[in-house]
Amino acid sequence: MxxxxxxxxxxxxxxxxxxxxxxxxxxxxxxxxxxxxxxxxxxxxxxxxxxxxxxxxxxxxxxxxxxxxxxxxxxxxxxxxxxxxxxxxxxxxxxxxxxxxxxxxxxxxxxxxxxxxxxxxxxxxxxxxxxxxxxxxxxxxxxxxxxxxxxxxxxxxxxxxxxxxxxxxxxxxxxxxxxxxxxxxxxxxxxxxxxxxxxxxxxxxxxxxxxxxxxxxxxxxxxxxxxxxxxxxxxxxxxxxKQVTEPEETEEAIAHLFKDDGIGHVLQLTFVGSDAKRSLITDVVRRFDISISILQGKISQTRDGSYGSLFVNVTGEKTVIEEAITYIKEQKVDVEVIHYV
Incomplete structure (x- = not known):
């Protein structure tokens, strides 16, 4: 055309x-x-x-x-x-x-x-x-x-x-x-x-x-x-x-957490399409001896499907956390480690 x-x-x-x-x-x-x-x-x-x-x-x-x-x-x-x-x-x-x-x-x-x-x-x-x-x-x-x-x-x-x-x-x-x-x-x-x-x-x-x-x-x-x-x-x-996938206060919230001693891994999980509707967090907590707290999250809808971005704080043994991250990636969910101690 x-x-x-x-x-x-x-x-x-x-x-x-x-x-x-x-x-x-x-x-x-x-x-x-x-x-x-x-x-x-x-x-x-x-x-x-x-x-x-x-x-x-x-x-x-x-x-x-x-x-x-x-x-x-x-x-x-x-x-x-x-x-x-x-x-x-x-x-x-x-x-x-x-x-x-x-x-x-x-x-x-x-x-x-x-x-x-x-x-x-x-x-x-x-x-x-x-x-x-x-x-x-x-x-x-x-x-x-x-x-x-x-x-x-x-x-x-x-x-x-x-x-x-x-x-x-x-x-x-x-x-x-x-x-x-x-x-x-x-x-x-x-x-x-x-x-x-x-x-x-x-x-x-x-x-x-x-x-x-x-x-x-x-x-x-x-x-x-x-x-x-x-x-x-x-x-x-x-x-x-980032204009539509991250709440404006995300960086501020995470930066505040950096000041706290004992913070674990802060991960950004990216879900696409039907993955945005899955109960992945519940599945991961059941499979691995770790704790997950949700910091920020948002799901946006495009013409071709959903796009979700979720920021979580993960605490536990480092090796177990790494196993959990590997498992999440195997579920075709993108993972980026924003911060860890």
């Missing part, structure tokens, strides 16, 4: 050239929800704008739905963009137009008949859950409702691809979840390919099939979301994964 080959984008500034995207290769499958995550300045916003040629690449090829976007004429590009919808962090709505008129705007540009336009607008209002708000103006809507208008407008021309540029960053957590649920619903109903960029791992965890991590204009890690959660390789990725 989407293929980027050696895509680069360099901006010329007063202080010299700045490379925002540095020779990126990326493939997104049809019907996939693909996430791109990175901190500010990583190049992710530039990358997503390259996909519909809002930014022109300095080099490389971009193929969307079988079309090489870099070789199209201006007329061909305008037509190709009708197959690529886009929603934004701050909605970008026309404030002097009603909900219906905002959604209808792309259809006006396309030259759709009045009857067909009206029918399509009502279909989209129902799809995004804005029944009864068609005559409202953006100033009369909540943040979540404004983003629903943005989504409906982006879908007006029946695009094959939906680009989401930090689409939930301006929303509160509850509203964010409702918008993410809507995107999943649209993905299923319309078989729509969705690419979203974000700095929030919660967004990736909740709806994405695969994720790419960007840093300094490059893709530093990529893979299925559950695999990335299970074994993040880059330090940047590990930071993002």
């Amino acid at each position: 989407i293929s980027l080959q050696k895509i680069a984008k360099t901006f010329q500034t007063k202080d010299g050239d700045v490379t925002a995207v540095d020779h990126v290769d990326l493939t997104v499958d049809e019907g996939e929800i693909f996430g791109i995550i990175g901190y500010s300045g990583a190049g992710k916003s530039t990358l997503i704008r390259l996909l519909n040629m809002l930014e022109t690449p300095s080099s490389g090829d971009i193929t969307v739905a079988g079309k090489n976007m870099t070789t199209l004429t201006k007329k061909e590009l305008r037509k190709a963009r009708q197959e690529i919808g886009m929603i934004f962090q701050h909605f970008n709505l026309l404030w002097s137009r009603t909900v219906e008129e905002n959604i209808a705007f792309p259809l006006e540009i396309k030259g759709v008949s009045k009857g067909e336009k009206k029918k399509r607008v009502q279909e989209l209002i129902t799809l995004v859950g804005l029944e009864g708000r068609g005559g409202s103006y953006p100033a009369q809507l909540s943040g979540g409702q404004k983003q629903r208008v943005g989504i409906a407008r982006a879908l007006a021309t029946n695009p094959k691809v939906l680009l989401c540029d930090e689409a939930t960053s301006a929303l509160d957590p509850k509203t964010t979840d409702s918008i993410l649920d809507l995107l999943v619903d649209i993905n299923k109903k319309l078989s729509l390919t969705i690419i979203l960029i974000t700095h929030e791992m919660h967004v990736i965890r909740k709806i994405c099939h695969r994720v790419a991590v960007m840093e300094n204009g490059q893709i530093v890690e990529e893979g299925p979301v559950l695999d990335v959660f299970r074994s993040p390789k880059e330090d940047m990725t590990k930071e993002f994964v």
Whole structure:
């Protein structure tokens, strides 16, 4: 569906050239929800704008739905963009137009008949859950409702691809979840390919099939979301994964325990998929002459299964503890010794 080959984008500034995207290769499958995550300045916003040629690449090829976007004429590009919808962090709505008129705007540009336009607008209002708000103006809507208008407008021309540029960053957590649920619903109903960029791992965890991590204009890690959660390789990725797998007070709690004499082994156990629901701790205590106390724990749900992270303090004979650790690993649960005495 989407293929980027050696895509680069360099901006010329007063202080010299700045490379925002540095020779990126990326493939997104049809019907996939693909996430791109990175901190500010990583190049992710530039990358997503390259996909519909809002930014022109300095080099490389971009193929969307079988079309090489870099070789199209201006007329061909305008037509190709009708197959690529886009929603934004701050909605970008026309404030002097009603909900219906905002959604209808792309259809006006396309030259759709009045009857067909009206029918399509009502279909989209129902799809995004804005029944009864068609005559409202953006100033009369909540943040979540404004983003629903943005989504409906982006879908007006029946695009094959939906680009989401930090689409939930301006929303509160509850509203964010409702918008993410809507995107999943649209993905299923319309078989729509969705690419979203974000700095929030919660967004990736909740709806994405695969994720790419960007840093300094490059893709530093990529893979299925559950695999990335299970074994993040880059330090940047590990930071993002910790956003949703570890309670904020974990490090503080463990650091406090370090001050106490007699602390045993502090272990981090990582459970993936069905393993997250097992009663492993009870099993280990029954098998080995050790004591286990739970320090912190959290289970997160990705689209492809559960991911659990549990911090425990284990006391007992060192050799017995080591036997228990070996047993836990044999159960296909990752174990990392955080601290021991």
